[in-house]
Amino acid sequence: MADYQIFSDGACDIGKEREKEFNISLVPFYVSLDHEKYHKEIEEISLDEYYKFMTEQNGFPKTSLPSVQDFIDAFRPVLQEGKDIICTTITPSLSSSVQSATTAKMMLEEEFPNAKIYVVNCWHITGSQTLILMEMxxxxxxxxTIDEVLEYVEKAKVDARIHFMVGGLSHLEVGGRIGKIAVLSGSILKIKPLIILKGGEISVGGAVRSRKKGLIKLADISKEHFKATGENPKDYVGFVGTTNVWDEVPEFEAVLKKALPEMEFIPSFQIGATVASHTGPGTIGFCFAKKYQAYHL
Incomplete structure (x- = not known):
């Protein structure tokens, strides 16, 4: 069996410790605070600096996807070692990262005609993408084998979910996810939307007027998902992610574990700049994905 390396774009938010533990190679996104100079996320600008800018200056940072050359520079050394590559990218509804990676793949296939290079749109982002990567x-x-891993990703991306609550509506408006009228109405009513990511698309899962009710509602939505689909929570692994509201994480985890006692939970993670540029600070969510053994691979 040929050796292979697992790659992902940086929007998976896997974190340095898990990146090292699971030997995942990342191709980072870029972040700009002034809309002029861009820095590699995590490598050249910290998340603490990023969220400080958003909260203290009420700033709206911009992100930019990895370039074709970024993927080529990341892939080539691995191919030179004789390894194959499988790379997940975030849902195209939020970024064209998959196009950059695919173009790099096609260019490198001419240079390394015997290598397998799989680029997979995993339909997900941040925590759900991380969970899929960890299972890979x-x-x-x-x-x-790399082909068995590819089969897993194609199955898991259908079943994985993110259920989350944002801190406000302004970043959704700037990102084109919600209209001005909806923002005005929501701000007046102090509504906090609950968002669902499934199948690569974002949809509204409800709305609440307090964050405490929002956490309970997210747990209810997650529990109802398993009832509606007939899926067994025991076959899944999940965790909580947040931008910067760490004080809410223990309470949210407790509510989720009560709603889904059979599910395996792992320690929480911090949502990165790519997602936060769309959702803003104050975001908290629950991500879950199916374990590879549940597909009998």
């Missing part, structure tokens, strides 16, 4: 890494450790 576990499969590699278990001796699964």
């Amino acid at each position: 890494a576990k499969m590699k450790r278990a001796g699964k």
